[in-house]
């Protein structure tokens with residue numbers, strides 16, 4: 001029998017927790033964190049320790065998300081649409097979008113360093129954050145309107161479950177902050193929906209370990 005999240009079978013797997021749910025949830029968390037960064041930059045708080053820690057975590061979450069898509073998801077979609085030029089072009093656009101974000105992220109890094117050196121005034125941090133935010137928003141919409149629907153139309157249930165397994169393994173092994181980061185600050189209904197849809201083992205890990213650890217870090221001074 002196929003399994004999901006270790007010992008849980010498909011029959012016991014909560015119905016809503018599909019891999020694209022995880023991907024969309026991450027997109028919302030990117031938007032939320034960039035709103036926080038923009039607010040901190042506008043207030044001249046770019047050098048605050050908790051803001052920098054929030055930014056470091058956001059960069060890591062973006063890196064892991066892109067790694068999962070570029071290294072795992074898009075190659076499988078690519079195989080499924082082999083020979084279909086228009087669909088392959090969509091995936092190339094995704095890779096180009098990802099590559100285009102790198103210099104904008106580096107520019108925020110540099111502006112943050114400047115902000116730390118000039119006493120927190122922020123230099124061009126607000127502009128750097130604005131440009132990253134606009135580019136990321138364009139990319140996320142592009143992906144949500146083209147690449148993810150394409151992936152949903154060509155990948156089988158088993159492939160989505162394998163991707164969820166891949167994400168889960170990374171989550172448990174190296175990125176235990178993913179779950180508490182996704183639910184940080186979201187409404188009670190969405191929070192409950194997301195957590196309830198997780199495999200029980202991960203929900204428990206989040207409750208006793210991941211979320212307390214995440215809260216202690218007070219990312220963005222929250």
Ligand SMILES: [Fe+2]
Pocket residue numbers: 023027065069143
């Ligand atoms: Fe994505």
